[in-house]
Structure formats: C-alpha cells, structure tokens
Amino acid sequence: MDMADLQTSIHQWRKRWAYQPWFRRYEWLALGLAVWIAVALLFLPPFGRPTPFGAASVIAWYLAGFVMAGVVLSDREKPILLKRTISVSVIFLFFGLFYRYSGTRWDRVQSQFFDFSRMDGVWEMYAQGLLVTLQVAIVAAVLSIIFGLTFGILRTLGNPVLNLFLGLHVDFFRALPLIVSMVLIFYALPFVGIRLPAFWAAVLALVLMNSAYQTEIFRAGIESIPRGQIDAARALGLGPTATMRHVILPQAFKIVIPPLTNNLVSLVKDTAVAYVITVPELLTNAQQAVTWKRTPTPLVLSMFVYLATLIPLIHLTRRLERRLNTGKTR
Template identity: 45%
Template sequence: MSAVDIFFNLSVLERALPMLLRGLWYTLSLGVTAIVLGSALGVMIAITRLYAPKPLRLLAVLYTDLVRAVPVLVLLILLYYALPFAGITLSSFAAAATALTMVLAAFTAEVVRSGIEATPKGQFEAASALGLGFWVTMRKVILPQAIRIVIPPHASNCVSVIKDTALASVVALSDLLKQATDAQALFANPSPLIGAALIYVAILWPLVRLTGRLERHAKRAYTR
C-alpha cells in the first residue's frame, strides 16, 4: 500500500467527511463562544484592575496572573472532572467554553489594560471637562482609541483560542479532532486525521495572515 493510500485515501476521506463537518461545527461554535465571552469579560477585568477599589484591583491581578499561569488543558480537566466532586457538573461543551473563556479573558485583560494605559491622559481630562461620566468616557473616548493598539495582539490571542479548541476532545466533546480520531479508528486509516489537519489550516492560515497584516498596519499607524 502506497503512502497516498495510507495518508490521503480519498475514499476514506469521502466517507469521513460528514463526521469531520459535524466536528467542525462544534469547533467553530466553541471558538466563537469563547471569543465573544472572553473578550467582553477581559475588558471588564481590565477596567476593574485599573479603576476599581483596591480589593477588587487585587482580585483582578490575582485572576489574570493565576489563569495565565495554568495550562489550558489543566484548567479544562479541573472544570470537567473535579467540579462534580463539589456538586457542580458541566457538560463537555460548557466545560470547554468556560475554560477557554477564562483563559482568553485573562490575556484580553492584559492587552486592553496596556491599550488604555497608552491612551494620553489628556483624553480623560478633556472628557471630564465636557461633563462626561466614567462609563461614557470609556465607551466613547478611551476604548475607541485603545482599539488600535489592542486589535493586533487580541487577534493573535483569538487565533490561539481557536487552536486550543482541539483540547476539548479530552472531555469527549465531539469537536473536529475528536471526530477525526473516531473516524480514524472506524476506518482503520489515518486519512481523517490528515483531513482534519487540512481543515484547521484552511481556517487558521487566513486568520494568521490577517493578524500579521493588522500588526503591520498598527505599526505604521503608530510611527506616523
């Protein structure tokens, strides 16, 4: 049997395609959920760290430091396998979404904090002179200016989250990797794994290139 028949068996790939597409749906759903919730939570944590009372600021620092220090796989296993001992049972999707959301929120908080701190202090003073409240100032003055700095690294973090969705197979979520391994076992051929790898590349390569373009654009805008 040739290498093509082993790794690129078109007949096996055709039969495995429905399974891979089901897994792709779970992967994309998980990635979008984590990105939306993690981004929103990260912004709130960043604002808390910068402007909340000191106890809350310390909690925000502790959260970002601890979550960034714990591997995603360890956090995922703790949520799915350890929480039931405390009477809290999460589905595989909920556990994976929670873990990825927590991790992205921690990294987003640091990125947003850097963006806000890079905004000239005079913007706050000007907003205050116009009688704008804190939340209006953040929403209409500070955050729009910080976005130019925040978007490139945040886009990179979002790409990492989509890649980390593959870890959800550890908790039996039928994501793309899980479906590919199941298909590989079912057809006794590794072609479904190659197919899954090609799907990941097809999704993530354009995002990686987009991230690079955003970084170059932000660098040019910053040096003007």
C-alpha cells in the same frame, strides 16, 4: 532595432545599475543561475539515497543557490514580485530535494497517510466537527472579550481589593495549562454538585484562560492613552463613565486589536484540546475516524482542515494590523 540602438540600450542599462556591486547586477545573477542549473543537470546524483559524497554535493549545490537567493532578497532595488518568487522557489526546492534524495518509501507514506479511497463517510464527520469547533470558538471568543474588557477596565481603577482578586485570576489561569483546567471543570466539578455539558465545560475553560490574557491586553491598551486626554475630557465636563466610553475606549481598541486578534486565532486552535472531554469537535471526530477506518489518513486531513480554516484568519489579522499601522503613520 539596429546595432546603435542596441548599444545605446546596453549603455543605459549599465549606467542605471553602475552604482551596485557586481554581484547584485542582473547580468551576473543570470550568469550564476545558468551555471547553477548546469551543475544540477551534469553533476547531481540520481533519484534515491545518495552516497556521502553525493549528499555533500547536493548540500553544497543548494547552499550556493541559497546564497544567490540571499543576494537578491537583501537588495532593496529588486522588485517585490521577484523576491517573493525566489522565496517560494527556495522552499519548494528544499522539499523537492528531500523528496528526491531522502530514500523514503513514498508509496508506503501514501498508502498509510493519504489513502483517500477509505474516506467514505468521513467528510460528514469533518463538517460536523468543524461546526462544533467554530461554535465553541465563537461563544468562547465573545465571552472572553466581554470579561476581558470588563476586568481590564476594573484593573485600571486602582482599587487594591479588585486588583488583588483580578491579579490572582490573571496569574492563575495564565499559568494553568488549558488541558488541566478543562479536565478539572468537566470531571472534578461534578463531585461538588456542579455538572456542565462537555460543550459548556470546554467554553468555560477557554473563557477563563483567554479572559486572563485579554484582561492584560485591554489594561495595557487603556493605560497607554495619555493622561492629558483624560484631563481634557474632565475639563469639558465629561464624567468618568463618559470619558471611558467616548475618549479612552475608542483609542484603546485601535491599540489592542492586533494582539487581541492574535489571541482569538490561538483560541480557535485551543479548541482542539476539548477532545479530552469528548466534545465532538474536529479533532475528536478525526480520531474516531482513525479508529473506524484503521488508517491515520483522517488525522492528517484534519490538519489540512485546520490550516484551511486558520490561515485566512491569520492573513486577515495581518491586513488589519497593516491598516492600523498605516492609519497611525498618516
């Protein structure tokens, strides 16, 4: 490339981005980034807890980088990949600065909370606890959906007697803390002659609470269907049951899937409350491992097991919501 071609390329570049403010252009952002890095290399304090002036300089330096990141993130013309890279970099930079300047004894943190050398036999307990957690969650989710859908349909019938009892069910179990409900079912019901195993006591408590939420989710989804579609189905000779089955519910399910999936993700997290009634789920086994190994490392590792289990479910619900929103806009 000769000098004329280079000048032509620079002219085209400037012409393409001439409409943007100067602080959003790549050349000025690159210059700002270079100055920002130079300041870090020359003026930031060394590793360890800094002086008040040093701490102020670190905060000012980070805020300057945060402002530059905000300029890029607020620009609709910048590529998505660049924005995601900058977002992740800002988060990692924050934790990196905290690691460098907090003055924390990281060797003691590692020995107390990340002592993997003492985890012999714990991984089997994690596997067993995770299996019980998923069993409780799946059984409770299926029953919650069945009862929630049934109660949601019944609430749309307009029967005052049904609405009274279903309304009491919804209000009571939405207001009652899950841990209280679980304790009452497991420890109080035996006094009236009803004894449930810990597994089924946990499932019952989760079903009662989540079916109350899902009743309102399904009721709102059913009532959102336009009245004209119901009238058209009746005009075609469909009865109430056929109208509900073939016209209302297929559309209502598309509406309720996003809040329903979010509720089910919360249900999986709520299984951790079952430790109060000695269900051998993940958190219960982690606490037993803490007592056995005399270190909180198993409890910290249980957090990562929960994250590894729930984050894919959360991303799945997001993708499902995007697909549904895309279908609505077509």
